[in-house]
Amino acid sequence: MCWFVRGKLPAIGIVSPMSCGMSKFICWIYFTLSVLMSLTLEYSLVSARTDCQPPIKDYLHFTKNITDLDNVQARQYVRLDCCASGFDTITWYFRNKNTNYSWIEFPFLYQLCDINEECPTLSPRNQTLHILKATTSYDNGTYLCVALNTSTGENISHMEDLIVYDCVDRDAPESIPPSDIITNVGQNATFHCAADYGCKSRYLRDVLWYIGEQEVNDVSKRYIVTTDNREFNPVVQANLTILNVQVSDFDVIFSCWIASDYDIETPKFPVRLRQEVIHVTKIKLILIIVVPCVFIILLVKVVQTAYGPHISYYYRSKGYFGGLPKMGINHHFHALVVHDDSRHEDNCIAEEITTTLERRGYNISNQIGGAGVSIFAHFGGSLEQSAAVIVIDMERDSEDSNKFRVFIESSLRNFSDSLVGFTIIQRKEIVNSVMDSVEYKGLKRLTWPGQHCTDRQKQKFYKQLQLRLPKPHCPSHEGVINGERTSLLVH
Known part of the structure; x- marks a missing residue:
């Protein structure tokens, strides 16, 4: 009898040919088939979880929630998605300090992509950009994908920042604190907060958002926290999004907490929303003053032309502005x-x-x-x-x-x-x-x-x-x- 050793996927048993009671040939066949089935199922699950859906000819839109900030360890693989539908072409652009922060079109800075096996590649229809071995110098930057519908002339775009870091052993997590956000009433605003815990796995590593001593999720349903805490990834990131910003939100102090099992005090980073200040230039100021005045003058002129005598008669009949002429003692006729x-x-x-x-x-x-x-x-x-x-x-x-x-x-x-x-x-x-x-x-x-x-x-x-x-x-x-x-x- 052949016995099974449980592999990575518990639902799949892999036959061990060294401990099989059958003939070695049959056991090797079972072993090969088991491995193939395991790999096929694992690939299918991963693909179903991460791959973009095949585009169809409908209206232009994104078909998957896409992150606007991602990170990867140096020399590791990362994929950037631009899952969309209703498009004819998707074009990728990139910028960082090596490009003088100017957008350049794919293949970016790789000049020998025909012979360089580590060049980024695009999956079919350009919906996914694969970076095989990320580098801190070349791949660390901002990526932009633009989906175009040539028949309507419409396009949609998505921009994503990629942080490429070297994994090192740390005595304490290195915080990537958030910053205040300038926004306005009715808009959505997102705070980014992260921490690099290093290469060693830890029992406790988490990035949390609080208002005072209360988690933001318990304060309002408009406060949404999205956490990225992937295994073997030293960076843990938590984004706080405030939906439909209200006036009262500008008085709230949000706090990002970096939780860990290190023997240190929990770092806390307070941030807040700041209302956008409209800078009025001289031209705008002139327009703000002159345009309403001109409009009021024209409106008064139109009203005066059409109903000036009516207005004058009403006020003068009430005794204002000198009043109407008077009848004399000897006057019998008006x-x-x-x-x-x-x-x-x-x-x-x-x-x-x-x-x-x-x-x-x-x-x-x-x-x-x-x-x-x-x-x-x-x-x-x-x-x-x-x-x-x-x-x-x-x-x-x-x-x-x-x-x-x-x-x-x-x-x-x-x-x-x-x-x-x-x-x-x-x-x-x-x-x-x-x-x-x-x-x-x-x-x-x-x-x-x-x-x-x-x-x-x-x-x-x-x-x-x-x-x-x-x-x-x-x-x-x-x-x-x-x-x-x-x-x-x-x-």
């Missing part, structure tokens, strides 16, 4: 509307102005020009009783233009003390205007918006006009003031 009755369009404009203002609570006297030679005497009574005058401009070659001009100038000279507002309504189509020949150029002039204007344009016109009139009575939608309808005075 305004007198004067126009030329020889033009049908002027009659329509005067009627619309009168009706609209009466609906808003104003008492309006509507006079039709062009009646008689004594135009000044004709309007005298109504003019004295009106707090303001609204004149619809006419053309200079009109039949009554001279009389109209005399009325305007006489009104300005003789009734300047009693007149609060004197407003001229100009029509866009009038080129040769009577008002252009009037000596007094300081009169307030408003442009009639026309028949095809928008509601907003018409409302703006009437608010501009109301700023020239005393405050109205309570508005009536039927043009009724104090219970009586205001009649139009027609002469």
Whole structure:
């Protein structure tokens, strides 16, 4: 009978041909098959645990969690993974002090790779970089892999630092302490902490993360510790990742503890998160100040253009900024509307102005020009009783233009003390205007918006006009003031 000696894998028995009761030939066959099965199974398990999966033609992404810091003993084998899918090509780059910290493409610093058996090699599809015998001078540095999808033009990349160290006997672990990290709210931050325990195996060797006397895992689920404590590897590494950094995290002091069975006090290294400070240059400062100011000025200009009269009327009707004009003791009308009755369009404009203002609570006297030679005497009574005058401009070659001009100038000279507002309504189509020949150029002039204007344009016109009139009575939608309808005075 053949008996079995248990090998590295307990599930596999290896036949010992020297202690086999069968013929030596048969035992040698069993022994060979057992060894092959053991090696095949071990290789399969290791491959399943470490190899990248074959890429498929889907979206571009990494298919395996890849470390960003690794270490290896000098003259030992190490593999760097760039497991991805959905790519067409993967290119590797490297930099360290020998490259002046500039990126160089694979094969890096090895100039005789065709004959040098210790050159790094790439596995199929370049997903894994194999470094057969790591050296502290050439292989110690930063590696970058870039996966490219040529059809979409998209690429993803991963950068990893490799520490190559010489294994030595140590009386105490050599710490590789962490450093403070500059980050901001909402980002992820990772602290790196490690220790080199040397070549001799130890009963206790561990790198731990604490907040005070409590392990970080017990404080928050956002604090994730990833430990690399491989057998026969003198370096033990523990990374602390803070997910979705909050404002409160900046007040926490994290501490990395180097635990060992050496007869020394446990080294502890406190670190903390520091919030990123934005340095404002002169250009940025100018932009920060000027851009909002320009935006506010433009916004105010737009609002002023569209609703300036509405805003001014609201405040002045409340008594601010000087208020509106006042009604005198002898004033029975808020305004007198004067126009030329020889033009049908002027009659329509005067009627619309009168009706609209009466609906808003104003008492309006509507006079039709062009009646008689004594135009000044004709309007005298109504003019004295009106707090303001609204004149619809006419053309200079009109039949009554001279009389109209005399009325305007006489009104300005003789009734300047009693007149609060004197407003001229100009029509866009009038080129040769009577008002252009009037000596007094300081009169307030408003442009009639026309028949095809928008509601907003018409409302703006009437608010501009109301700023020239005393405050109205309570508005009536039927043009009724104090219970009586205001009649139009027609002469």
